[in-house]
Amino acid sequence: MNATPEQTDAAIAGENEAYIAGVAAQLNDFLAEKHQLLAEISPATLVLIDSIKTLVTGGKRMRALLCYWGWRGAGGAADSTSIIAAGAALELFQAAALIHDDIIDRSDTRRGGPSVHKQFSTLHADQGWALDAERFGHAAAILTGDLCLSLSEEMFARVDQGSNPRARAVFNLMRTEVMAGQYLDILEEVAGPSKPHNTAVARASAIIRFKSAKYSSEHPLVLGGALAGAQESLLAGYSAFALPLGEAFQLRDDVLGVFGDPVQTGKPAGDDLREGKRTVLVGLTIDAAAEAEKEFVDKNLGRQDLTDAEVARLCAIMVESGALASTEAMIADLSETAFAALDTLPIEDFVSVALSALGRGAVSRTS
Amino acid sequence: MNATPEQTDAAIAGENEAYIAGVAAQLNDFLAEKHQLLAEISPATLVLIDSIKTLVTGGKRMRALLCYWGWRGAGGAADSTSIIAAGAALELFQAAALIHDDIIDRSDTRRGGPSVHKQFSTLHADQGWALDAERFGHAAAILTGDLCLSLSEEMFARVDQGSNPRARAVFNLMRTEVMAGQYLDILEEVAGPSKPHNTAVARASAIIRFKSAKYSSEHPLVLGGALAGAQESLLAGYSAFALPLGEAFQLRDDVLGVFGDPVQTGKPAGDDLREGKRTVLVGLTIDAAAEAEKEFVDKNLGRQDLTDAEVARLCAIMVESGALASTEAMIADLSETAFAALDTLPIEDFVSVALSALGRGAVSRTS
Numbered sequence: 001m002n003a004t005p006e007q008t009d010a011a012i013a014g015e016n017e018a019y020i021a022g023v024a025a026q027l028n029d030f031l032a033e034k035h036q037l038l039a040e041i042s043p044a045t046l047v048l049i050d051s052i053k054t055l056v057t058g059g060k061r062m063r064a065l066l067c068y069w070g071w072r073g074a075g076g077a078a079d080s081t082s083i084i085a086a087g088a089a090l091e092l093f094q095a096a097a098l099i100h101d102d103i104i105d106r107s108d109t110r111r112g113g114p115s116v117h118k119q120f121s122t123l124h125a126d127q128g129w130a131l132d133a134e135r136f137g138h139a140a141a142i143l144t145g146d147l148c149l150s151l152s153e154e155m156f157a158r159v160d161q162g163s164n165p166r167a168r169a170v171f172n173l174m175r176t177e178v179m180a181g182q183y184l185d186i187l188e189e190v191a192g193p194s195k196p197h198n199t200a201v202a203r204a205s206a207i208i209r210f211k212s213a214k215y216s217s218e219h220p221l222v223l224g225g226a227l228a229g230a231q232e233s234l235l236a237g238y239s240a241f242a243l244p245l246g247e248a249f250q251l252r253d254d255v256l257g258v259f260g261d262p263v264q265t266g267k268p269a270g271d272d273l274r275e276g277k278r279t280v281l282v283g284l285t286i287d288a289a290a291e292a293e294k295e296f297v298d299k300n301l302g303r304q305d306l307t308d309a310e311v312a313r314l315c316a317i318m319v320e321s322g323a324l325a326s327t328e329a330m331i332a333d334l335s336e337t338a339f340a341a342l343d344t345l346p347i348e349d350f351v352s353v354a355l356s357a358l359g360r361g362a363v364s365r366t367s
Numbered sequence: 368m369n370a371t372p373e374q375t376d377a378a379i380a381g382e383n384e385a386y387i388a389g390v391a392a393q394l395n396d397f398l399a400e401k402h403q404l405l406a407e408i409s410p411a412t413l414v415l416i417d418s419i420k421t422l423v424t425g426g427k428r429m430r431a432l433l434c435y436w437g438w439r440g441a442g443g444a445a446d447s448t449s450i451i452a453a454g455a456a457l458e459l460f461q462a463a464a465l466i467h468d469d470i471i472d473r474s475d476t477r478r479g480g481p482s483v484h485k486q487f488s489t490l491h492a493d494q495g496w497a498l499d500a501e502r503f504g505h506a507a508a509i510l511t512g513d514l515c516l517s518l519s520e521e522m523f524a525r526v527d528q529g530s531n532p533r534a535r536a537v538f539n540l541m542r543t544e545v546m547a548g549q550y551l552d553i554l555e556e557v558a559g560p561s562k563p564h565n566t567a568v569a570r571a572s573a574i575i576r577f578k579s580a581k582y583s584s585e586h587p588l589v590l591g592g593a594l595a596g597a598q599e600s601l602l603a604g605y606s607a608f609a610l611p612l613g614e615a616f617q618l619r620d621d622v623l624g625v626f627g628d629p630v631q632t633g634k635p636a637g638d639d640l641r642e643g644k645r646t647v648l649v650g651l652t653i654d655a656a657a658e659a660e661k662e663f664v665d666k667n668l669g670r671q672d673l674t675d676a677e678v679a680r681l682c683a684i685m686v687e688s689g690a691l692a693s694t695e696a697m698i699a700d701l702s703e704t705a706f707a708a709l710d711t712l713p714i715e716d717f718v719s720v721a722l723s724a725l726g727r728g729a730v731s732r733t734s
Contacts (some may be wrong), residue, residue, distance in 0.1 A: 037540075038547055041577055044554055045547040074618045100513060104506040129557035131643065131669055139471040139553045142509060143546050146467060146516060150542040153520040159534055168524055175517040179510050180405055180412040187411055190496035210408055257517075276498065302498055 003350070012354045015078055019068045020061050022084040027056050027091060030155060047123065047141075051116045052148050055095040058111050062362060063090045065221040069211035069354050070224025070238055073347035082160040089159065089171075090220055097178065099145035103138050104186060105275050106304070112266035140333035159227065166226040166235075174219035181210030188278040193298055200283035208250040208280065209243070215363075217246025217346055221355075237345045241355070245338035248331045248363040254279040254328055256366070258315060264367035270311035276302020282329070284323035293317045335363050370717070379721045382445055386435045387428050389451040394458060397522060414490065417481045419518070421449075422462040429729060430457040430587040436721050437591025437605055440714035449527040453594055456526065457587055459519035464545065467570035467629050468511035470505050471553060472642050473671070478634035495508050515648050519637035526594065533593040533602075541586035548578030557646040560665055575617040575647065576610070584613025584729075590720075607708035608722070615701035615730040618694055621646040623733070626691070627684060631734035637678035643669020646696070651690035660684045702730050 003011065030100050031053050038045045064087030069085045101107070102115035109115060114122060121137025129136070184207045191199065221242045222235050230238075256265055257272035258281065272279070280303065286294055297317060300310055318324050342355055370378065398420050405412045431454030438450045468474070469482035476482060481489060488504025496503070521522035528534050551574045559567065588609045589602050597605075623632055625648065628656070649668065653661055664684060667677055684689050709722055 007490065020454065034543065037543060041544060041547045042551055042573065045550050096513075100509050104509060124557060127558065128561070130560045131557050134622065136553065136557050138505075138709055140550060142467050142471060142512075143550050143553070145509075146463075146512070147546040149513060149516055150520075150539070150546070152544075153517075154539045157524070157539075172517070172521045172524075174400065175521075176404060177408060179514040179517070180408045180415065181413055183412050183507060183510050186410055186503065186510070190491060190498050190503050191494065191499045194495070206409065 008350050008353055009357075012350060012357065015068075015072075015354070016065060018078070019065065019084070019087065022081075023061065023064050023087040024057075026084050026155075027053075028089040030151070030295065031086065034151065044113055047120070048144050048147055051099075051119055051144055052092075052095060052151070054113070055098060055110070055116070055148075056091050059086070059091065059094070061091065063094060063216055064088070064222040065358055066217060066242065066355075067224035067227075068307075069351055069358065070221040070230075071228045072224075073238075073345065073351040073355070074225040074228035074230035074234060076224070076228035083227060085155055085159045085364050086223060089152050089156035089224075092148055092155055093175070096145050096148035096152055097182075099141055099148060101182070103141050103145075104182075107267075107271065107275070108265060115141075120144075153259055161227065162229075164226070164229060170219055170223045170226050174215055174223070177210045177219075178215035179205055181212070181215065185211050185277075189276045189302060192223070192278045192290060197286050197294070200278065200286050201280055202283075204278055204280040204283040205247075207278075208247055208254075212250035212253070213243050213246030215246075217249060218242040233317070234346060237341065240341035241338050241345065241359075243338075244334040244341070245359045245362065248334035248338065251280055251331045251334070252363050252365065254281045255324070255331075258318065259324070260366065267367070270306060270308070273301060273311055273314050274304050274306050281318060281323055281327045284326045285321050286320045288323055288326070289317055289321040293321065331363055335359075375717050375720055376724075379717060379724065382435075382721070383432060384438075385445070386432070386451070386454065389448075390428065390431050390454040390458060391424075393451050393455040394420075395728045397455065397518070397674055398423070401518065404633045414487070415507075415514055418466075418486055418511055419459075419462060419515050421480070422465060422477070422483070422515075423458050425520035426458065426461070428454070428458065429463060429725070430583055431455070432725055433584060433587040433609065433722075434591035434594075436604055436718055436725065437588040437597075438595045439719040440712065440722070441595035441597035441601060443591070443593040443595035450591065450594060451516060452522055452526045453534075453590060455591075456519050456523035459515055459522055460542070463512050463515035463519055464549075468483060468549070470508050470512075471549075474634075474638065474642070476634060482508075483511050487511075514622075528594065529596075531593070532666055537586055537590045537593050541582055541590070544586075545582040548574055548576070548582065552578050554642075556643045556669060559645045561612045563587075564653050564661065565643065567653050568647055569650075571645055571647040571650040572614075574645075575614055575621075579620070580610050580613030582613075584616060584624075585609040601713065602618060604708065604712045608705050608712065608726075610705075611701040611708070612705035612726045612729065615705065618647055618698045619702070619730050619732065622691065622694055622698075625685065627733065633734070637675070640668060640678055640681050641671055641673050648685060648694045651693045652685050652688050655690055655693070656684055656688040660688065698730055702726075 022120055031049055035046065035049050038049050057273060067087050067090055068083055076083055102110055103117050107115050108118045111202050117137040120140035121133040123334060124136045126134040133274045188203055188207060221238045223236050225235050232334060262269045286297055289297065300314065338359060339356065342352060345352060382734045386676060398416055402413065402416050405416050434454050434457055435450055435494050443450055465477060469477055474482050475485045487507035488500040491503045492501040523538055555570055585606050588605045592602050592605050615722040629636045652664055656664065666680060667673060667681065705726060706723065709719060712719060
């Protein structure tokens with residue numbers, strides 16, 4: 001007897017919930033172990049683990065869920081402890097990346113609260129310690145991110161990988177690619193303005209591929225499949241779905257970074273513009289805007305002291321040049337490609353439904 | 368027939384040389400693989416791997432050698448590829464720690480050349496890129512350190528650990544402890560001045576235990592033993608030797624950081640004083656110096672703009688208060704404890720000779 005769509009949705013929701021709860025419990029137990037260890041070293045170091053804990057408690061767990069459904073699509077069992085550990089490792093890796101990203105971007109907020117380096121500089125100021133509060137904040141956050149990165153790896157080493165080297169290879173590739181992609185991103189911020197305008201979109205596209213689409217979408221899904229021993233053909237199919245999906249996801253993120261509601265995104269309005277992020281949206285704007293507007297964008301993007309009026313003018317240029325509409329069209333195209341690929345995957349229907357729901361949520365979200 | 372001391376020394380030198388060459392070749396091949404991967408992502412990212420390569424090419428390889436002799440003492444074979452990979456993983460971890468340390472300490476030089484963040488800020492300035500050169504340098508070096516940390520783990524995952532979880536546990540503990548220790552170190556720089564003078568030595572001793580002695584000495588030796596399947600009693604004996612040895616090593620480092628010859632250490636004179644490192648040497652100085660001198664130390668330590676005359680006065684206070692002599696006495700005591708423990712280890716004579724030579728080199732070095 002076939003399940004009704006409602007029954008399928010309920011079953012998927014149940015699995016999502018159970019898995020997310022499993023990952024949360026795993027992270028909780030693991031960080032409690034580390035809390036104990038740090039308490040023995042010195043109670044003064046507990047702030048490190050506490051700030052990691054806060055960070056991994058929130059979030060959408062999108063990467064972990066992609067990993068889970070990649071595993072399920074390749075025949076992995078719903079109640080495996082190994083896939084829970086893999087999801088927890090991905091969440092810890094993401095937390096580490098966020099901690100260091102926020103230092104690099106000088107973002108003082110994360111999910112509506114203070115970022116890790118800001119927590120430490122506030123601690124410094126509150127305690128009236130010597131020397132510079134901001135410098136202490138950055139230093140402590142570099143170390144916290146390093147610890148978190150190490151914990152991610154420690155968790156991944158707990159995943160049962162049998163004798164199959166494929167999953168480890170994906171995890172390794174993911175890390176190297178995202179760091180290279182992040183470097184391209186900060187390089188574009190400083191070197192982009194002196195490069196040709198007409199290749200800005202291509203450069204921004206390469207950045208989001210490595211920094212975001214492969215890292216946040218393709219690799220987690222492929223990792224889950226590889227852990228379940230999937231054949232290369234299925235893993236290639238996963239990539240054909242998840243890579244364009246991840247690109248659409250990042251384009252959505254870029255749009256939200258400029259036009260999103262700060263209350264929903266947890267990021268102050270104009271933050272991305274003050275950081276000087278050279279996104280595809282910016283590239284399209286520079287491509288399409290009139291000369292005076294182009295110049296205004298090039299001159300003001302990345303200025304930390306942009307006024308609200310200047311932020312509003314930048315936003316208006318993005319709308320009036322048609323760049324926002326073009327970005328939305330790209331999101332639609334990429335989504336179509338992704339979901340067409342999903343339809344051809346040799347996986348059970350309910351896994352396909354679960355991946356489709358996850359994907360549609362990612363590209364049409366508002367936060 | 369017993370070997371003569373000369374034959375033993377020659378055999379040890381041969382093993383040291385072969386092992387170091389093996390680690391260097393392993394690192395070379397591994398980084399060539401990663402170079403290829405980054406070239407495919409974008410040639411612009413190759414600077415990341417090049418700066419890592421420069422860093423792991425130098426160095427004393429002390430951690431790797433301790434790991435090797437820990438392995439040999441527990442019956443591991445001289446020609447194992449696994450112990451070479453373990454040594455390479457330790458070297459990559461150390462390189463990652465140095466990259467981030469230099470950002471934290473604002474050290475512009477490393478082994479006589481520019482530190483990684485300085486290389487990137489110079490690249491920025493040379494290319495005439497937009498925005499801030501120093502900020503770009505720090506951001507790029509954070510990412511390079513993260514990449515290097517991930518590569519260390521990737522290398523460690525290649526080590527054959529059989530079904531024995533002990534080596535992985537040591538590697539994990541090493542990473543967490545060193546990061547916690549580094550946090551205590553930066554915390555002491557800012558919070559130390561407002562804490563009681565008479566506990567400064569105890570606080571500094573705790574820092575060097577975790578940040579340095581366990582990380583640089585105890586854990587590498589125990590790791591090698593664990594990889595060879597050593598019993599817990601031998602591993603405990605390794606700790607009894609390597610922990611005081613590591614403490615003596617770090618005290619030597621602190622002395623060299625203030626009194627060492629910049630030509631030999633590769634670090635500018637006064638660097639440690641300008642960084643404000645609250646070492647055991649500083650703690651002993653604050654303990655023993657007269658009131659006016661105490662105040663001078665507290666007020667000036669950590670001032671980035673210390674003049675050469677102020678550096679000289681700080682050095683003189685350390686000598687005249689007897690703090691330098693006390694530190695040397697501590698180095699001698701710790702060394703004695705370490706070598707007494709070494710003598711009782713149930714390991715082959717030539718391994719004992721090798722560890723003794725390695726240890727004596729570490730505590731009496733001049734660079």
